[in-house]
Amino acid sequence: MIYITNYLVGQYLAMPRNLPYATRMAIDPGPAPSHVVPAGNRAWTRFYDVFRSGKSHMASIAAEFDMTPQQAYAMRQLGDVEPGMSEFAAMLGCDASNVTSIVDRFESRGFVERRASSADRRVKVLVLTAAGKALYATLVDRLSTPPPSIANLSTADQKALYTILERALATLDA
Numbered sequence: 001m002i003y004i005t006n007y008l009v010g011q012y013l014a015m016p017r018n019l020p021y022a023t024r025m026a027i028d029p030g031p032a033p034s035h036v037v038p039a040g041n042r043a044w045t046r047f048y049d050v051f052r053s054g055k056s057h058m059a060s061i062a063a064e065f066d067m068t069p070q071q072a073y074a075m076r077q078l079g080d081v082e083p084g085m086s087e088f089a090a091m092l093g094c095d096a097s098n099v100t101s102i103v104d105r106f107e108s109r110g111f112v113e114r115r116a117s118s119a120d121r122r123v124k125v126l127v128l129t130a131a132g133k134a135l136y137a138t139l140v141d142r143l144s145t146p147p148p149s150i151a152n153l154s155t156a157d158q159k160a161l162y163t164i165l166e167r168a169l170a171t172l173d174a
Contacts, residue, residue, distance in 0.1 A: 054147030061142045074102045082125045111135055
């Protein structure tokens with residue numbers, strides 16, 4: 001029995017995650033027994049699947065603003081902060097040389113200006129222009145629209161999911 005269970009778990013974990021959810025479920029041997037794969041691992045896998053299911057949703061919203069998903073994510077990070085290039089790169093989780101093209105694109109479209117920092121004139125900070133602030137507000141509103149994997153849940157399930165995610169985030173502050 002243990003051999004069969006381990007085989008099924010191996011098959012499940014080896015399954016490509018880029019297949020549509022319905023396709024995976026059609027060939028999925030079923031959920032692994034809870035005594036083999038901890039609930040946290042299974043929840044994290046499902047969370048990742050839900051996140052991945054929203055990839056095309058995110059891309060279509062970014063396209064509405066003539067942006068790539070990466071540019072939309074970068075714009076969402078700016079908000080009320082005026083980061084230097086290195087700080088902005090850290091916010092995006094990449095090297096400073098990689099954000100130059102994103103900032104160049106924003107600057108050419110009139111969304112951001114590079115200004116000398118008041119604390120250190122050698123450092124350039126990114127400041128949203130009036131057009132950038134308007135874009136930011138509209139973009140954040142659109143990005144708040146959930147993908148179908150969340151929107152299709154009942155209101156009660158959406159509230160429960162929100163509550164669980166809030167509790168998970170609260171553990172980071174503890």
